[in-house]
Amino acid sequence: MRRVYFAVLVFFLIVGCTSVVNQTPTFPTRGAPYVVPPFENYAETPYAGYRGAYGRPYAVPPFENYAETPYAGYRGAYGRPYAVPPFENYAETPYAGYRGVYGNLYAVLPFENYTETPYAGYRVASILEGVLASKGYSLIPRVWSIKEKEPTEEEIKKLKESAIKNGARYIVYGSVNEFRYKTGLDGEPAVSITVLIYDARENKVVRNVTVSGSGWVHESLGTLAQKLLNRAF
Known part of the structure; x- marks a missing residue:
């Protein structure tokens, strides 16, 4: 009789172990694809979320832009930063089509350079254009170009x-x-910028x-200027 009980017990143990093994999830073998959403x-x-998931910053490269719409290549690949194309302009006002979609337009002019660093006014203006564009401000094309002499x-x-x-x-x-590097062994960058915004409608x-500040030794003047302008806007 004991042998019968023992045989039944062994049978149930075998059946239970088999069910546990069948419930164990199986992972793809090496070389099989994993589906990982962006972080x-x-x-x-x-795009740090794409980099964390895929190990590279861009899963889809920007499209080549043959249109006149700014950042149309990025819009085609990522769906941003502009979801609405400019309106057709039948008015005499330049860029009225952009204004209809993006609102009021901005223009960045070269800054007056009161420092001894050549082209500091041009450099700050270029950095500020990038900062404003990254924050969604609508800019008209430049009305200036870099020249040998600073603008008066x-x-x-x-x-x-x-x-x-x-x-x-x-x-x-x-x-x-x-706009300079401090003298001494460290040579930290030091930047001070005055920004004015003129409203043409209100005159x-x-x-x-x-904005003013100094940075670390490993930072450049451009990096520090970008940080300060980001805080201003």
Whole structure:
């Protein structure tokens, strides 16, 4: 009788182990594809979520842009930053089609350079254009080009008038007060910028801010200027 009980017990043990083995999940073997969605990106680095999931920053490269719409290549690949194309412009006002979609247009002019660093005004203006574009501000095409000499105050006034004629409501300009590396063994970067925003419709300066700071030894002047301008906007 004991042998019968023992045989029944062994039978149930074998059946139970078999069911446990069958319930164990099986993972794909080496070389089989895994489906990994992009990670949520709480960092300041663009597309860090794609990089965390796929090991590279861009899963889809930007399309080549043969259109006149800014960043159309990115819109085709990622669906941003512009979801609506510019309206067709049947008016005499330049860039009215952009204004209808994106709202008020901005223009960044070269900054007056009060430092001894050559082209500091041009460099700050170029950095500010990138900062504004990354934050969704709509910019008209440049009304200026880099020249051997820094622009004078009179030349900047003429550029302001040209920007207004091209449809810009807000003119962003100002001065570079400090743009250098400190003397000494460390040589940290030091930057000071004054930014003015002129409203052409109201005919007055609607914002006036000065940003200043110094960075670490490994930082460049451009990196520090970008950080300061990001805080200003």
